Amino acid sequence: xxxxxxxxxxxxxxxxxxxxxxxxxxxxxxxxxxxxxxxxxxxxxxxxxxxxxxxxxxxxxxxxxxxxxxxxxxxxxxxxxxxxxxxxxxxxxxxxxxxxxxxxxxxxxxxxxxxxxxxxxxxxxxxxxxxxxxxxxxxxxxxxxxxxxxxxxxxxxxxxxxxxxxxxxxxxxxxxxxxxxxxxxxxxxxxxxxxxxxxxxxxxxxxxxxxxxxxxxxxxxxxxxxxxxxxxxxxxxxxxxxxxxxxxxxxxxxxxxxxxxxxxxxxxxxxxxxxxxxxxxxxxxxxxxxxxxxxxxxxxxxxxxxxxxxxxxxxxxxxxxxxxxxxxxxxxxxxxxxxxxxxxxxxxxxxxxxxxxxxxxxxxxxxxxxxxxxxxxxxx
Ligand code: AMP
Numbered sequence: 001x002x003x004x005x006x007x008x009x010x011x012x013x014x015x016x017x018x019x020x021x022x023x024x025x026x027x028x029x030x031x032x033x034x035x036x037x038x039x040x041x042x043x044x045x046x047x048x049x050x051x052x053x054x055x056x057x058x059x060x061x062x063x064x065x066x067x068x069x070x071x072x073x074x075x076x077x078x079x080x081x082x083x084x085x086x087x088x089x090x091x092x093x094x095x096x097x098x099x100x101x102x103x104x105x106x107x108x109x110x111x112x113x114x115x116x117x118x119x120x121x122x123x124x125x126x127x128x129x130x131x132x133x134x135x136x137x138x139x140x141x142x143x144x145x146x147x148x149x150x151x152x153x154x155x156x157x158x159x160x161x162x163x164x165x166x167x168x169x170x171x172x173x174x175x176x177x178x179x180x181x182x183x184x185x186x187x188x189x190x191x192x193x194x195x196x197x198x199x200x201x202x203x204x205x206x207x208x209x210x211x212x213x214x215x216x217x218x219x220x221x222x223x224x225x226x227x228x229x230x231x232x233x234x235x236x237x238x239x240x241x242x243x244x245x246x247x248x249x250x251x252x253x254x255x256x257x258x259x260x261x262x263x264x265x266x267x268x269x270x271x272x273x274x275x276x277x278x279x280x281x282x283x284x285x286x287x288x289x290x291x292x293x294x295x296x297x298x299x300x301x302x303x304x305x306x307x308x309x310x311x312x313x314x315x316x317x318x319x320x321x322x323x324x325x326x327x328x329x330x331x332x333x334x335x336x337x338x339x340x341x342x343x344x345x346x347x348x349x350x351x352x353x354x355x356x357x358x359x360x361x362x363x364x365x366x367x368x369x370x371x372x373x374x375x376x377x378x379x380x
Contacts, residue, residue: 003023003024003025004017004022004023004024004025007025007033007034007037007058008037009033009058009059009062010061010062010065010066010102012065012099012101012102013058013061013062013065013098013099013101013102015101016097016098016099016100016101017058017098019097019100020097020098022054025051026050026051026054026055026210027050027210028044028046028050028051028052028055028208028210029051029054029055029058031044031055031208031209031210032044032052032055032056032059032184032208033055033058033059034059035206035208036055036056036059036060036063036182036184037059037062037063039063039182040182040204040205040206041182041183041184041185041202041203041204041205041206042056042184042185042205042206042207042208043184043185043198043202043205043206043207043208044056044184044185044186044187044207044208044209045186045187045188045189045190045207045208045209045210046186046188046208046209046210047188047332047333047336048087048157048188048333048336049336049337050210052156052186053090053091053094053156054094054098056080056154056156056184056186057091057094057095057098058098060078060128060152060154060184061095061098061099061102061104061128063152064077064078064104064127064128065102065104070125071125071126071127071149072125072149073123073124073125074122074123074125074143074144074145074146075122075125075145075146075147075148075149075150076107076122076125076126076127076128076129076145076147076150077126077127077128077149077150077151077152078127078128078129078150078151078152078153078154079129079131079136079147079150079152079153079154079173079177080095080128080129080130080131080154080156081131081132081133081136081153081154081155081156081161081170081173082130082131082132082156082157083132083133083156083157083160083161083163083164083166084110084132084160084164084306084307085110085111085112085132085283086286086290086307087156087157088108088109088110088130088131088132089108089110091130091156092106092107092108092128092130095128095130099128104127104128105126105127105128106126106127106128106129106130107121107122107126107128107129107130108121108129108130108131109122109129109130109131109132109135109136109139110131110132110135111132111134111135111138112282112283113283115135115138115139115142115144118135118139118144119139119142119144119145122139122144122145123144129145133161133166133169133170133173134166134169136173137169137172137173140173140176146176147173147176147177148176148177148178149178150177150178150181151178151181151182152181152182152183152184153174153177153181153182153183153184153201154183154184154185154186155170155183155184155185155186155187155201156186157186157187157188158185158186158187158194158197158198159187159188159189159190159191159194160188162191162193162194162197163306164306167193167197170197171197171200174200174201183201183202183203183205185198185201185202185205188329188333189329219345220319220335220336220338220345220346220347221345221346221347222335222346222347222348222349222370222371223346223347223348223349223370223371223372223373224348224349224350224351224359224370224371224372224373225348225349225350225351225372225373225374226351226352226372227350227351227352228352228353229352229353229354232322232350232352233262233263233266234266234270235350236252236263236266236267236320236322236350237266237267237270237272239320239348240267240270240272240300241270241272244318245299245317245318246299247317248299248315248316248317248318249293249296249299249301249313249315249316249317249318250299250300250301250316250317250318250319250320251301251303251308251313251316251318251319251320251334251337251338252274252300252301252302252303252319252320252322253302253303253304253305253308253319253320253321253322253323253325253334254302254303254304254322254323255304255305255323255325255326256304256323257276257278257279257280257304259322259323260276260277260278260302260303260304261276261278263276263302263322264276264302267300272300273298273299273300274298274300274301274302275288275289275292275293275298275300275301275302276289276301276302276303277289277290277301277302277303277304277307277308278303278304278306278307279304279306279307281307286307289301290313293313294313301313302322305325305330305333305334308334308337313337316337316338316345317338317345317346318338318345318346318347318348319334319335319337319338319345319346319347319348320347320348320349320350321334321335321347321348321349321350322350323350323355324349324350324351324355324358324359324362325358325362326358326361328358328361328362328364328365328366329365331349331362331365331366332365332366334347335347348373349370
């Protein structure tokens with residue numbers, strides 16, 4: 001097993017890794033860091049939770065350090081595109097954490113907050129800019145930023161960009177970058193449109209892949225509880241009041257924003273404090289909810305898939321699918337929120353009569369039957 005030292009990363013980055021307590025690279029890091037260091041384009045299939053952010057951030061920081069150059073005003077040397085502001089925030093945090101002992105500067109641009117501070121942050125030029133596509137194009141339209149001197153383009157969660165209708169903006173953005181650049185492309189899945197986009201953006205890419213479905217799913221105890229739709233809310237309240245859940249941190253997924261709000265209200269009636277994050281909440285509300293969940297003030301967070309994508313919270317002990325997702329890959333994404341960094345977790349899915357076909361599709365994808373369980377008893 002290779003360790004970080006053998007990858008040849010700069011000492012200031014190694015120091016930051018020691019501070020993060022990363023001892024060994026994850027499989028995606030072992031595969032992706034050497035080709036990125038060597039300047040190749042890389043196409044990676046990996047989902048959140050596999051360590052993919054460090055897989056691109058570390059070698060990028062290393063290259064910026066070994067080829068020190070001041071970014072010209074209103075330019076960035078590296079552009080990272082992410083589908084949501086939460087993911088953009090986390091990627092920027094990771095670059096800052098891994099680059100904490102370097103002089104490299106990181107800026108961020110996303111919608112829902114004022115543009116002026118974001119424009120000011122790139123006025124003198126930055127090393128790394130993490131952005132969502134729409135807000136980035138806004139700033140370019142305002143002449144606050146240009147991309148003709150950008151050396152590296154990273155596209156993260158490309159399949160999610162597709163879901164959110166960002167493919168055309170991405171093509172527009174990529175066309176503004178020099179043809180002579182390094183491009184890194186990460187996606188959890190490779191539907192046809194994404195494979196086409198990758199072909200257009202990448203040049204002789206090195207392909208790297210980790211198989212998250214199998215590896216992540218293996219460590220997570222899963223069970224399904226068959227229940228009438230109308231009984232889901234009281235079952236959830238009962239389960240969350242059980243001692244096993246009370247001592248832990250539970251992430252509850254609903255299919256709709258409205259459903260998430262209803263669950264919060266129902267739990268409140270049962271005396272269980274929770275908060276919801278979804279697209280109708282303001283950035284401030286989402287950040288406050290996440291923060292209270294991270295610091296343990298609340299132990300139940302209700303989320304929709306889009307809002308939760310990319311959110312990284314350690315120590316989630318229970319993932320509860322209040323509704324089953326109709327896209328089976330989403331199930332794997334959801335339950336991957338527990339069992340992070342080698343920990344074990346429990347994933348419980350409520351399944352009503354109308355969701356049986358979703359369950360069958362999920363079982364087909366993960367290649368096994370999910371045992372039927374009683375509330376909060378661990379699956380065998
Ligand atoms: P990501 O897939 O980039 O969202 O990373 C998932 C989580 O794994 C984050 O909390 C990282 O801080 C953590 N992580 C990434 N690389 C390592 C590593 N080599 N050792 C331990 N934890 C890691």
